[in-house]
Amino acid sequence: MASLVPLSAIDPALVEQLLDAAFGEERHARTAYRIRAGMDWLEGASFAALDDEDYLAGTIQLWPVALTDPKGRAHPMIMVGPVAVMPGRQGEGFGKALMAASLGAIDAGFEEGAAPLPQVMIGDPDYYDRWGFLADHTGGWHCPGPYDRDRLLARTGNPAVLPAEGMLGPWNS
Numbered sequence: 001m002a003s004l005v006p007l008s009a010i011d012p013a014l015v016e017q018l019l020d021a022a023f024g025e026e027r028h029a030r031t032a033y034r035i036r037a038g039m040d041w042l043e044g045a046s047f048a049a050l051d052d053e054d055y056l057a058g059t060i061q062l063w064p065v066a067l068t069d070p071k072g073r074a075h076p077m078i079m080v081g082p083v084a085v086m087p088g089r090q091g092e093g094f095g096k097a098l099m100a101a102s103l104g105a106i107d108a109g110f111e112e113g114a115a116p117l118p119q120v121m122i123g124d125p126d127y128y129d130r131w132g133f134l135a136d137h138t139g140g141w142h143c144p145g146p147y148d149r150d151r152l153l154a155r156t157g158n159p160a161v162l163p164a165e166g167m168l169g170p171w172n173s
């Protein structure tokens with residue numbers, strides 16, 4: 001099965017090739033890119049999956065973002081994605097392994113008893129609900145570009161910390 005390595009161990013050009021193959025070369029126009037514009041992915045929670053022959057099969061990147069509420073307060077979050085698996089390798093468990101590694105890194109990165117930052121993503125609710133990503137609390141949220149409200153998902157151990165309204169964007173702390 002796959003071996004997981006820190007994404008920083010992979011040549012960035014190979015990551016870009018995989019992302020182009022998985023999402024197309026027009027991917028940079030997607031709303032998710034606008035949300036995380038100007039940010040660097042989080043090294044401690046972003047991974048690559050290598051197949052049995054050490055070929056790059058998938059990647060996951062996590063990003064610092066914030067939901068800015070109507071009063072202008074920024075609520076830090078972590079954006080999950082893209083989760084990319086090379087076409088032809090999908091359905092082999094690479095995406096699940098990458099999600100488990102990244103979410104495990106988030107959850108382990110906080111002191112015992114402290115809750116990790118809420119996570120947000122744009123994705124398939126029927127697939128990502130297994131990790132607790134739901135659209136239940138994102139109905140009043142907005143994005144800097146087109147998106148399907150049902151695909152704007154959040155994961156948190158305490159939904160009470162999520163603002164009811166706001167605009168997603170880069171986390172400019």
